Amino acid sequence: xxxxxxxxLPEIQGMIAPYKRVLVLGCGTCVTVCFxxxxxxxxxxxxxxxxxxxxxxxxxxxxxATVKRQCEREFLAEVARQIQSVxxxxxxxxxxxxxxxxxxxxxxxVLPGVNxxxxxxxxxxxxxxxxxxxxGDCILHLTGGIxxxxxxxxxxxxxxxxxxxxxxxxxxxxxxxxxxxxxxxLAATGRLHLLEEVRPPREWKSFSxxxxxxxxxxxLRVPAEDEKIRPKG
Amino acid sequence: xxxxxxxPAEKTEAIxxxxxxxPIHQDVPGYLAAIAQGNFGEALRLIKDTNxxxxxxxxxxxxPCEAECxxxxxxxxxxxxxxxxxxxxFGCSPTPPAPAPRGERVAIIGSGPAxxxxxxxxxxxxxxxxVFEREAILGGALAQFVPLYRLPRDRIQxxxxxxxxxxxxxxxxxxxxxxxxxxxxxxxxxxxxxxxxGLPLSRSLPLPGFDMKDVWPAxxxxxxxxxxxxxxxxxxxxxxxxxxxxxxxxxxSALRAGAARVRLVCLESPEEMPAFPWEIKEAAEExxxxxxxxxxxxxxxxxGQVTSLETVAVKAVFDDQGRFNPTFYExxxxxxxxxxxxxxxxxxxxxxxxxxxxxxxxxxxQLIFDPVTLATTAEGVFTCGEVATGPGxxxxxxxxxxxxxxxxxxxxxxxxxxxxxxxxxxxxxDQGVTAAVIRQERQPVPLLEVAQRIRNFxxxxxxxxxxxxxxxxxxxxxxxxxxxxxxxxxxxCLTCVRVCPYEVPVVTPATSVDIRADQCQACGICxxxxxxxxxxxxxxRFEDMERELEQAMAKxxxxxxxxxxxxxxxxxxxxNAPPGLAxxxxxxxxxxxxxxxxPCLAKLGVPYLLKAFELGANGxxxxxxxxxxxxxxxxxxxxxxxxxSARRVLEGLGLRKEQIELVCLPEERFQDLxxxxxxxxxxxGELVH
Ligand SMILES: Cc1cc2nc3c(=O)[nH]c(=O)nc-3n(C[C@H](O)[C@H](O)[C@H](O)COP(=O)(O)OP(=O)(O)OC[C@H]3O[C@@H](n4cnc5c(N)ncnc54)[C@H](O)[C@@H]3O)c2cc1C
Ligand code: SF4
Ligand code: SF4
Ligand code: SF4
Numbered sequence: 001x002x003x004x005x006x007x008x009l010p011e012i013q014g015m016i017a018p019y020k021r022v023l024v025l026g027c028g029t030c031v032t033v034c035f036x037x038x039x040x041x042x043x044x045x046x047x048x049x050x051x052x053x054x055x056x057x058x059x060x061x062x063x064x065a066t067v068k069r070q071c072e073r074e075f076l077a078e079v080a081r082q083i084q085s086v087x088x089x090x091x092x093x094x095x096x097x098x099x100x101x102x103x104x105x106x107x108x109x110v111l112p113g114v115n116x117x118x119x120x121x122x123x124x125x126x127x128x129x130x131x132x133x134x135x136g137d138c139i140l141h142l143t144g145g146i147x148x149x150x151x152x153x154x155x156x157x158x159x160x161x162x163x164x165x166x167x168x169x170x171x172x173x174x175x176x177x178x179x180x181x182x183x184x185x186l187a188a189t190g191r192l193h194l195l196e197e198v199r200p201p202r203e204w205k206s207f208s209x210x211x212x213x214x215x216x217x218x219x220l221r222v223p224a225e226d227e228k229i230r231p232k233g
Numbered sequence: 234x235x236x237x238x239x240x241p242a243e244k245t246e247a248i249x250x251x252x253x254x255x256p257i258h259q260d261v262p263g264y265l266a267a268i269a270q271g272n273f274g275e276a277l278r279l280i281k282d283t284n285x286x287x288x289x290x291x292x293x294x295x296x297p298c299e300a301e302c303x304x305x306x307x308x309x310x311x312x313x314x315x316x317x318x319x320x321x322x323f324g325c326s327p328t329p330p331a332p333a334p335r336g337e338r339v340a341i342i343g344s345g346p347a348x349x350x351x352x353x354x355x356x357x358x359x360x361x362x363x364v365f366e367r368e369a370i371l372g373g374a375l376a377q378f379v380p381l382y383r384l385p386r387d388r389i390q391x392x393x394x395x396x397x398x399x400x401x402x403x404x405x406x407x408x409x410x411x412x413x414x415x416x417x418x419x420x421x422x423x424x425x426x427x428x429x430x431g432l433p434l435s436r437s438l439p440l441p442g443f444d445m446k447d448v449w450p451a452x453x454x455x456x457x458x459x460x461x462x463x464x465x466x467x468x469x470x471x472x473x474x475x476x477x478x479x480x481x482x483x484x485x486s487a488l489r490a491g492a493a494r495v496r497l498v499c500l501e502s503p504e505e506m507p508a509f510p511w512e513i514k515e516a517a518e519e520x521x522x523x524x525x526x527x528x529x530x531x532x533x534x535x536x537g538q539v540t541s542l543e544t545v546a547v548k549a550v551f552d553d554q555g556r557f558n559p560t561f562y563e564x565x566x567x568x569x570x571x572x573x574x575x576x577x578x579x580x581x582x583x584x585x586x587x588x589x590x591x592x593x594x595x596x597x598x599q600l601i602f603d604p605v606t607l608a609t610t611a612e613g614v615f616t617c618g619e620v621a622t623g624p625g626x627x628x629x630x631x632x633x634x635x636x637x638x639x640x641x642x643x644x645x646x647x648x649x650x651x652x653x654x655x656x657x658x659x660x661x662x663d664q665g666v667t668a669a670v671i672r673q674e675r676q677p678v679p680l681l682e683v684a685q686r687i688r689n690f691x692x693x694x695x696x697x698x699x700x701x702x703x704x705x706x707x708x709x710x711x712x713x714x715x716x717x718x719x720x721x722x723x724x725x726c727l728t729c730v731r732v733c734p735y736e737v738p739v740v741t742p743a744t745s746v747d748i749r750a751d752q753c754q755a756c757g758i759c760x761x762x763x764x765x766x767x768x769x770x771x772x773x774r775f776e777d778m779e780r781e782l783e784q785a786m787a788k789x790x791x792x793x794x795x796x797x798x799x800x801x802x803x804x805x806x807x808x809n810a811p812p813g814l815a816x817x818x819x820x821x822x823x824x825x826x827x828x829x830x831x832p833c834l835a836k837l838g839v840p841y842l843l844k845a846f847e848l849g850a851n852g853x854x855x856x857x858x859x860x861x862x863x864x865x866x867x868x869x870x871x872x873x874x875x876x877x878s879a880r881r882v883l884e885g886l887g888l889r890k891e892q893i894e895l896v897c898l899p900e901e902r903f904q905d906l907x908x909x910x911x912x913x914x915x916x917x918g919e920l921v922h
Contacts (some may be wrong), residue, residue, distance in 0.1 A: 009885025028765060038764035048882045054847060055886065101326040125731045145471045 002048035002094045003128045006041065007113055009048060012090065016049070022058065024049070024113070025079065026066030027093035034128060036114050037092030039066040045092065046115065048207040055073045069096025078106050083108055089168040118150075127224065136206030136213065142194050144185030151178035157202070247751060249712035250658035251298035251313060256632035258348075258656060259283045261298055261313055262714060268316055268706035270830075271699070271810030273324030280320055281328070285353035285396060286346060286631065288388040289372075291318035292694070293379060295509065295626040301658065305519040307667050309675040312705050315525060318694070319702035331400050335359035337645050340423040342409045343372020346627040347618025348429030348567050349642070350634030356399035358642050363423070366400060367408035369564050372462070372621075373431050375627060378455040378479075380486045381690040409587025411487055415614060425641045426614045428592075428600070429634060430620040432580035438474075440530030443576070447539045451475070451483050451577035458486050458690075465573065470494040472542050472569055474529055475577035476506040481513060483577045488687050496522045496569055498529065498542060500559050501551050515520075515680070519687050524569065528561050532574055541570040582620050606650040607637045614642055624874055659713050659751040669735045669865055676705040707807045707864060713751030714771040716760060718746060722767035729759035729768065756865040761838030761875070774832040782841060785827035786848040797917040800845040801910070802837055803856040805830035808900040809861075814856070817903045823910065834858075835868035842879035842893060852892045852917040853879075854910065859899030860882045862886075889920050 006012075024046045032038025043228050046064045054061050065082060066202045070093035074084070083089055083101070088109040091098045092221035095116040102110040131147045140147060147149045149155045153171045159179030163170025186192050206213075251261040260279050269274035275481070280287045294314050302310035302530070323612045339355050344366040352362045370376045372389040397403065407413070415426050435450030437443060457463035465471065473484045473491040476499030482496045497516070498639065499506060502525050506513060518521060527544035534540050546565035552558040584594050584731055591612040593601045602609045602616050609616055617637035618630040636653070662670075686693050696863050697705065716737070718862040725745040729738040738748040738759065748759070760768045760775065782800070788807050789798050803809050803818070809830075818828055827850070831837050834857060855876060873895065880890035896909050 009882070010887075028722075028724055032724055032764045035764050039722075039766040040764045043766070044839055044843065044882070047840060048886060051843060051847045052886045054849070055888070125728075131851075199457055 001088070001119070002037045002096075002116060003034045003118050003130075004031055004094055004114040004116045006036045006045070006092070007115055008053075012045075012111075013049075013052060014091055016060070016088060019065070021061045021086045021088075022049070023063045023079075023082060023086040023089045024082075025070065025089050025091045025093070026064075027091075028066055028068045028099045029071075031093055031097075031114060034122075037094075037097075040044040042066050042092055045090075047105055053112055071100045073100070073104055076101060080105075092131055105213060133207075139200060139202075142199075143182045144189065144191070146182045146185060148178050148182065151181070237727040245467055247713070248658045249714075250301040250303060251311070252784070253656050253658035254297045254301040256297070256626075256629045257283055257635060259298075259660045261311075262709055262711050264320060265311065265313070265316060265617045265706045265709040266711060266714075268320060268702055269709065269807065269810060270805045270832075271703050271812070271815060273320050273322075273699075273702075275324075276316075276320035277324030277326040280317060281326060281395075281732045285350050286392045286575055286627075287317065288321050288391045289375060289384070290314075290628060290631075291321040292388050293375070293384050294628050297626075297628070303659070303662050304710055306480045306662050307710075308672045310828055311709050312697075314673055315694075316699055316706050319697045322696055323699055323702070328395050328398050330539070332357055332654050333358045334361060334400070337361065337424045338422050339365070339425045339427065339641060339645075340365060340418045341427045341429060343367075343373060343429035343431055343618065343620075344371040344376075344403065344405075345429055345431045345618055345630060346375065347431075347630035347634035348373065348427065349393070350631040351427055351429065351617055351638040352401045352634075353396045353399060354635055354638035355641060356396070356401045358638075360642075360645075361403045364403045365407040365409060365413075366403065366405045367411075369405050371403055371405065371565065373429075374433075377433075377459070377721075378452055378482075379459075380489075381459050382485070382489065382693050383482070385692045395678060398588055399676065402434060403526045408586065409906070410588065414594065415587075415590050415611065419613070424645055427641060428580060428609070428616040428620060429618040429630075429637075430584070430586070430616075431630075432582050432619045432624060432894065433920065434444050434581040434583050435582055436579040437576055438529060438578065440531050442534060442539075443538055443574075445532060445534050445537060447572060448532060448574045448576065451479050451575055452580065453485060454483060454575055455479075458490050459499045463490065465491045468493050468495065469573055470571040471575060472571035473497045473575050473577055474542070475499055475579075476501040476508060476525070477577065477579070478508045478512055479580070480577035481508045481516050481521075483575050485519060485687075485689075486574065487573075488519055488521065489690050492573075494522070494571075495520070496571060498524045498527050498544060498569055500528050500547050501527065502526050502547075502550075505550055511794065515693075517698070518683050519645055520683075523569075527567055527569075528559055530566070531871050532759065533568075533706075534711055537897075539574055539576065542574055543568050580619075580624055581605075599869055605652050606640045606644075607633070608640065608644070608650075613644065615644075662710075663736075663752055666754070669866070670710065670754065671866055673708045673864065675708070676701045690889060703810045703813075704807060711755040711772075713750065713753075714774075715750065715755030716748045716757070717765045717769045717771060718748040719748050719769050720744075722765050723763075724765050724767070726764060728762050728764060732758055732762050732871075734758065734865070735792065754865070756833065756868065757836035758865075758867065758871055761836065761840075761871075774836060778829070778831050778836065778841065779844070781831075782827075782829050782844060783848065785829050786845070786850065789825055789827045797851040797914050797921055798849060799829070799852040799854055799910075799914060799917065800827045800829055800850045801854045801856065802829050802831055802834070802841070802845075804833050804858050804863075806833060809856075809858055812899060814858075814898070814903055814906070817906065820908045823914070825914070826910065833863065833868055833870040835863075835865045837872055837875065839875045839878050840880075843882060844877065846888075846892075851892070851921050852913060855893070857895055857897040859897050891920060892917065 024042050026037050026042035040063050046062045049062045051116040065079050069075050083105050090111045090113045091101055092113045098112045119132040120126050120128045120130045130150050136166055152159055153169050160177050169175040169177045245418045249262050252258050264276040264279040296314040298313050299310040304311050316775050338361045341352050341364045344364050352364050356361050371393050376389050417428055435452045469492055471487040473480050484495045487495045526547040528547050530543045530545050532542055544567050546562040548560040548562055550559050591611045600616055607615045615637045617633040622633055640650055681693045735754050736812045876893050880893050
């Protein structure tokens with residue numbers, strides 16, 4: 001899932017400084033799961049901001065709301081009126097949600113309260129790590145289910161490098177060497193031969209080299225007006 | 234009369250097993266929680282809500298609730314009866330005002346617990362109730378027969394006055410059959426009549442020698458000993474026949490009445506004896522000799538004086554079907570020497586008062602009635618209590634009285650007489666849960682020393698001290714009061730599964746995350762951690778905490794009060810409840826400090842810490858009671874984590890993390906708090922300026 005971190009309070013205060021009435025808007029999906037943008041965090045941040053108003057004798061009005069998914073227009077409908085009545089929205093969604101709200105309400109400034117960090121996995125409660133770069137051409141079947149693009153510090157396709165020591169990456173003794181992990185996993189599943197196969201260089205078009213990516217599936221699209229079959233008469 | 238079954242949709246949610254086991258379904262966890270907070274008045278108020286005889290029950294209730302208490306799966310059941318006693322002893326709660334009268338008159342015959350409960354319920358519904366009692370005193374078997382050393386009579390009186398205050402009229406020395414008939418009552422305008430006649434007669438045995446003058450029936454002996462100070466000639470040995478509670482009462486009363494030696498002889502083996510185990514134990518402590526598995530054969534005597542009881546050994550008391558059908562080893566006999574025999578083998582109804590009425594009785598002398606409506610065969614005449622159900626306990630008789638009152642109400646209002654659905658108990662606790670619950674010993678109920686006990690009929694139960702009651706009540710697991718997943722808000726993030734110290738939330742294929750409400754220990758940790766705020770709580774503890782904070786802050790921040798203002802959060806349970814920390818705080822509190830009691834620090838989430846500042850505090854001091862006292866193992870851990878989170882927020886806002894502090898103060902160090910508080914406020918003063 002998408003992982004993020006709340007921006008530091010001073011930065012948030014700076015962002016909202018010009019606005020009087022601010023809606024702290026949460027999202028009930030990924031950011032809730034990683035404790036940065038669900039109803040609880042919205043309440044916590046709103047309370048902190050109100051406290052700041054009290055201390056600085058400010059007159060901002062801080063409102064709160066949380067929708068199911070900020071990235072879907074339909075779920076934003078329920079807070080549309082509230083959004084239009086405030087001077088700014090401080091979104092605690094991931095950047096996708098922030099952009100969706102901005103798109104839907106072009107006249108309202110939308111501010112990000114969260115740094116969208118990565119696509120990651122919970123290692124244990126309170127600890128998350130990046131495991132996917134959304135490269136668009138998955139190779140996990142060749143690497144024992146371990147992504148070298150994200151988990152190797154150098155994103156090597158043919159690791160390990162010379163910096164792999166005792167199974168750890170040279171950049172930090174806390175970080176396991178992805179290629180050591182890949183080797184061990186392939187060995188455990190009897191697939192070491194995969195490492196011996198020579199592969200052509202990969203296409204990076206699917207990643208970011210070809211500009212903004214987009215997926216289109218015709219069969220799922222809303223029918224255009226002239227495609228619609230209308231009842232006779 | 235028509236009986237309408239309730240639709241399945243009306244089925245109630247499962248409730249704590251103690252509450253189900255209680256025949257009048259009292260809110261046991263509710264009043265235990267109030268006691269655990271030192272709030273005995275609130276406990277008594279909750280008790281009085283469903284119990285018209287709080288003082289009587291607090292004293293002699295057979296407490297079937299305790300047998301079902303789920304703490305029994307962990308260590309030992311809560312001492313519920315003794316805690317009710319503490320509520321009655323230390324609490325004060327006004328009786329609710331008498332209701333608006335309705336006009337219809339109802340006559341109740343018999344002032345035992347069944348009749349009294351019906352009188353109370355009907356009076357609360359607005360009926361004009363008159364209770365007719367044959368004896369000179371009110372209270373039924375409890376007032377006549379239950380020994381004084383177990384039930385001092387002022388405890389009955391208090392409850393009766395509560396019922397009188399509702400407008401119920403009592404007529405003593407008024408016997409149905411002797412002084413008036415049912416037909417006459419109807420003629421005098423009583424629209425319904427309720428027979429709560431009890432079982433006032435003692436059974437005897439048709440065996441040789443039982444007609445001698447020193448062979449006494451149990452009930453008259455008990456009545457005389459209680460009411461008229463009847464004593465036994467010094468030096469006499471008393472033989473008591475019977476193995477039930479009445480036999481034990483007779484034996485212990487005989488000792489107190491001056492018998493030199495008391496020998497109880499019963500058919501049953503020690504395990505089969507119908508008397509309560511604690512009664513048997515106390516009797517044995519006092520010196521009653523208990524002789525099990527002997528059946529009486531005849532009483533032997535000389536010159537009309539009893540000399541001994543001849544018995545045969547019992548082979549079995551019950552047959553294969555579990556029916557009472559004793560068999561004996563005829564060749565094995567034993568002789569028990571003694572001067573007086575008291576026969577306590579059971580009680581029987583006295584229905585002679587119904588002669589010449591249209592109330593029908595079976596050939597075996599039992600009232601005919603509908604078990605659902607408790608209506609007898611005569612129009613508008615109902616029955617309740619032991620005369621209907623057979624021998625039982627006071628609280629069972631009360632439940633029966635309540636059932637009759639409801640039936641009478643429906644009868645008089647022309648409503649159909651529906652069967653009342655019994656509530657369902659929460660299931661047993663899982664082993665995984667019981668393993669994680671902290672063991673806490675049951676507080677023993679102090680009794681008078683044995684040597685002192687047997688000298689007279691003084692009340693032997695000393696009752697809990699305030700502190701012991703508070704500690705005992707805190708053992709309650711608040712079954713069913715805890716977490717509930719709000720389905721349309723939960724996003725199955727698994728946080729609750731991960732934070733619950735008891736493994737209550739589980740992942741199931743059917744519903745994803747299932748917070749098993751029946752297993753929940755109500756610590757509240759998950760409620761504060763759920764990022765979707767998708768966990769509701771079965772009681773209003775969180776809302777109460779918020780209100781308390783607001784009210785406390787409103788008190789310390791009247792415009793212009795000088796800073797620093799600080800909020801002191803402390804748990805209101807256990808050692809912190811009055812007279813512990815709470816009283817200390819009341820006496821030592823300095824102006825500018827808002828005291829906020831919380832239902833265990835496990836529930837003190839970040840929002841409350843921040844809210845304190847939002848409402849105008851400059852500092853927050855959290856008082857931790859010290860791990861050892863807390864029933865929630867991980868409260869201490871979570872409150873520290875939450876403090877750190879709140880401190881990070883303060884720092885983000887340019888405040889100082891030192892504005893929130895935690896002190897760990899076990900009971901013996903309350904005195905330190907004053908000093909900790911003033912040094913904290915001094916530091917705060919420097920920080921804020
Ligand atoms: C010795 C003894 C000890 C007990 N100990 C306990 C105990 O520790 N805990 C417990 O829970 N239970 C105990 N019980 C049982 C308890 O007392 C009964 O379950 C309960 O009293 C039954 O209530 P009741 O209202 O049905 O009848 P009763 O209490 O028997 O009341 C019936 C009343 O009706 C009156 N009456 C009868 N006929 C007439 C008439 N014709 N006109 C007017 N009035 C009439 C009687 O005088 C009596 O006052 C004990 C019983 C005995 C005998
Ligand atoms: S632990 Fe408390 S709520 Fe649970 S059964 Fe026992 S007394 Fe009742
Ligand atoms: S913590 Fe809340 S959102 Fe997460 S699974 Fe439990 S109830 Fe659902
Ligand atoms: S309230 Fe406590 S015991 Fe109940 S589910 Fe939540 S964490 Fe577990």
